[in-house]
Amino acid sequence: xxxxxxxxxxxxxxxxxxxxxxxxxxxxxxxxxxxxxxxxxxxxxxxxxxxxxxxxxxxxxxxxxxxxxxxxxxxxxxxxxxxxxxxxxxxxxxxxxxxxxxxxxxxxxxxxxxxxxxxxxxxxxxxxxxxxxxxxxxxxxxxxxxxxxxxxxxxxxxxxxxxxxxxxxxxxxxxxxxxxxxxxxxxxxxxxxxxxxxxxxxxxxxxxxxxxxxxxxxxxxxxxxxxxxxxxxxxxxxxxxxxxxxxxxxxxxxxxxxx
Amino acid sequence: xxxxxxxxxxxxxxxxxxxxxxxxxxxxxxxxxxxxxxxxxxxxxxxxxxxxxxxxxxxxxxxxxxxxxxxxxxxxxxxxxxxxxxxxxxxxxxxxxxxxxxxxxxxxxxxxxxxxxxxxxxxxxxxxxxxxxxxxxxxxxxxxxxxxxxxxxxxxxxxxxxxxxxxxxxxxxxxxxxxxxxxxxxxxxxxxxxxxxxxxxxxxxxxxxxxxxxxxxxxxxxxxxxxxxxxxxxxxxxxxxxxxxxxxxxxxxxxxxxx
DNA sequence: CCTGATAGTTCAATATAATGAACCAAGTTC
DNA sequence: GAACTTGGTTCATTATATTGAACTATCAGG
Numbered sequence: 001x002x003x004x005x006x007x008x009x010x011x012x013x014x015x016x017x018x019x020x021x022x023x024x025x026x027x028x029x030x031x032x033x034x035x036x037x038x039x040x041x042x043x044x045x046x047x048x049x050x051x052x053x054x055x056x057x058x059x060x061x062x063x064x065x066x067x068x069x070x071x072x073x074x075x076x077x078x079x080x081x082x083x084x085x086x087x088x089x090x091x092x093x094x095x096x097x098x099x100x101x102x103x104x105x106x107x108x109x110x111x112x113x114x115x116x117x118x119x120x121x122x123x124x125x126x127x128x129x130x131x132x133x134x135x136x137x138x139x140x141x142x143x144x145x146x147x148x149x150x151x152x153x154x155x156x157x158x159x160x161x162x163x164x165x166x167x168x169x170x171x172x173x174x175x176x177x178x179x180x181x182x183x184x185x186x187x188x189x190x191x192x193x194x195x196x197x198x199x200x201x202x203x204x205x206x207x208x209x210x211x212x213x214x215x216x217x218x219x220x221x222x223x224x225x226x227x228x229x230x231x232x233x234x235x236x237x238x239x240x241x242x243x244x245x246x247x248x249x250x251x252x253x254x255x256x257x258x259x
Numbered sequence: 260x261x262x263x264x265x266x267x268x269x270x271x272x273x274x275x276x277x278x279x280x281x282x283x284x285x286x287x288x289x290x291x292x293x294x295x296x297x298x299x300x301x302x303x304x305x306x307x308x309x310x311x312x313x314x315x316x317x318x319x320x321x322x323x324x325x326x327x328x329x330x331x332x333x334x335x336x337x338x339x340x341x342x343x344x345x346x347x348x349x350x351x352x353x354x355x356x357x358x359x360x361x362x363x364x365x366x367x368x369x370x371x372x373x374x375x376x377x378x379x380x381x382x383x384x385x386x387x388x389x390x391x392x393x394x395x396x397x398x399x400x401x402x403x404x405x406x407x408x409x410x411x412x413x414x415x416x417x418x419x420x421x422x423x424x425x426x427x428x429x430x431x432x433x434x435x436x437x438x439x440x441x442x443x444x445x446x447x448x449x450x451x452x453x454x455x456x457x458x459x460x461x462x463x464x465x466x467x468x469x470x471x472x473x474x475x476x477x478x479x480x481x482x483x484x485x486x487x488x489x490x491x492x493x494x495x496x497x498x499x500x501x502x503x504x505x506x507x508x509x510x511x512x513x514x515x516x517x518x
Numbered sequence: 519c520c521t522g523a524t525a526g527t528t529c530a531a532t533a534t535a536a537t538g539a540a541c542c543a544a545g546t547t548c
Numbered sequence: 549g550a551a552c553t554t555g556g557t558t559c560a561t562t563a564t565a566t567t568g569a570a571c572t573a574t575c576a577g578g
Contacts, residue, residue: 013274013278013310013311013314013565014535014536014564014565015272015274015275015535015536015565016274016275016278016311016314016315016318017314017318019272019275019278020318020320020334023338024337024338026338026341027337027338027340027341034555035555035556036554036555036556039555044537045536045537045538046537046538046555046556046557047536047537047538047539047557047558047559048535048536048537050556050557050558051272051535051536051537052272052275052536055271055272055275055276056275059275059276059279060373060374061279068555068556071342071345072338072341072342072345073342073373074342074371074373074378074398075279075373076335076338076339076342077338077339077342077343077378077380077395077396078283078286078339078378078396078397078398079282079283079285079286079331079335079336079338079339079396080335080336080337080338080339080340080396081286081339081394081395081396081397082285082286082331082396083330083331083332083333083335083336084336085394086330086331112333114319114332114333114334115319119333119336119337121336135340135344136336136340137336137337137338137339137340137341138337138340139333139337271534271535272535273534273535273565273566274535274565274566293525294525294526295524295525295526298525303567304566304567304568305525305526305527305567305568306527306528306529306566306567306568306569307565307566307567309526309527309528310565310566310567327525327526519578520577520578521576521577521578522575522576522577522578523574523575523576523577524573524574524575524576525572525573525574525575526571526572526573526574527570527571527572527573528569528570528571528572529567529568529569529570529571530567530568530569531566531567531568532564532565532566532567532568533564533565533566533567534562534563534564534565534566535562535563535564535565535566536561536562536563536564536565537559537560537561537562537563538559538560538561538562539558539559539560539561540557540558540559541556541557541558541559542555542556542557542558543554543555543556543557544553544554544555544556545552545553545554545555546551546552546553546554547550547551547552547553548549548550548551548552
């Protein structure tokens, strides 16, 4: 997607950057890629790609199929697992929503903030198709998502500026907020309302309600959201769901030791 | 754990190797690590570690806590998720065992082969403690696990030699098989029996039964196992569970399109 | 308050990895 | 079947990242 050119100081470590780019590239595709495609699409010298792919395969970062195409390997799995196990968030999520029949068969997601993106760490996908199927590991720009807004709203304004001022993300739909000023207005409305709303900003026709989950230190550590189609979203239903959502977020926060 | 010194040709890409080592190191620990610890334990030059950690944090591979310690970052999550979503294995596993009350509250695991290791991709952990809690992303040497043996048994002998002849893994317990010849004898017994057994080879006091899952091409793509404590494992129970396990493996194989 | 030790940062020299060009293999088209 | 295209491999050169050493900051103890 981007390749911010190490504006700050420090070493460049180009091999590592390239490797990360390859893994991201493969994770974006739904099929496997040949060495030539990778070389072309990522615009690297042929021999560089060659050596790198070989090394990455040897390390288990990549898997070479019999046909000679490449797939993401098994090694990163444990890193991702470690990231998830570092918090009780996912466990708390699963436990809580296993017992909430009123919210069953809804699309509910939990994310954490990573730079200007939210990363999905737990999801229950409803049977009703939304145009998006949420999966752990997915990322979306925080300003266009309900969870992202819920999380951003808990930050100091200076912090928001630090994260988003350098580059506001490109819009995903024609409803996506366009700049920092719009976002701040939206966050203010959210404060008055009690939960955040993403109305078609991520995906045309999808509405999401979001609320933050706090840990024992009172820091917002995750965003909780539920998603539905525009046609399901009557004003009354949304108010009801918004209440249930903030309750759920409160319950999860208490589970994590928040006051 | 190991750092096979690129015996084959190709570029070394030391920065990448170092980064992978750091991520592995952090994934092995249950707490976060300071820059100095990483530098020391991984025996890198101070300034190298400094630059690398900085770059890795910037890329989202690492997360720097307020205290200055490092944790695995969010970026690898999507790679792991992509690896899992590349097959229907995990979905098939969850669907199948959601409907099997006879096997409920058992510790059941599914792995794939990655070099000489098995990598756990799906797990249900029983309430009874086994001394190990299986988690996706975990890896263990294939010759000491029931799933690993089940998978190795489906390979040509030449393939087994290619994988294990260079270096047979170090034993985990005093029951762990010691060499390739022992392993091959064990695989022969398994063929006669219909499922594989790990009797305390992974963990003292834990017994696992394993069977392979085949895909539509007839290739063994995953190993399925159930684990119990030695005291739970009467001969009769094991035979019963072994039968159920092979049934489950067959059902999963059919779900994946195997004949 | 001073001293010593430990952690973190900077920078220039050099060992090292990235790369362009040439080479080989395999498959396609006319 | 010959010429062409495309994908994959090798290797010497050079640009560049790694690293040792010097430096600063922070902290604990006497």
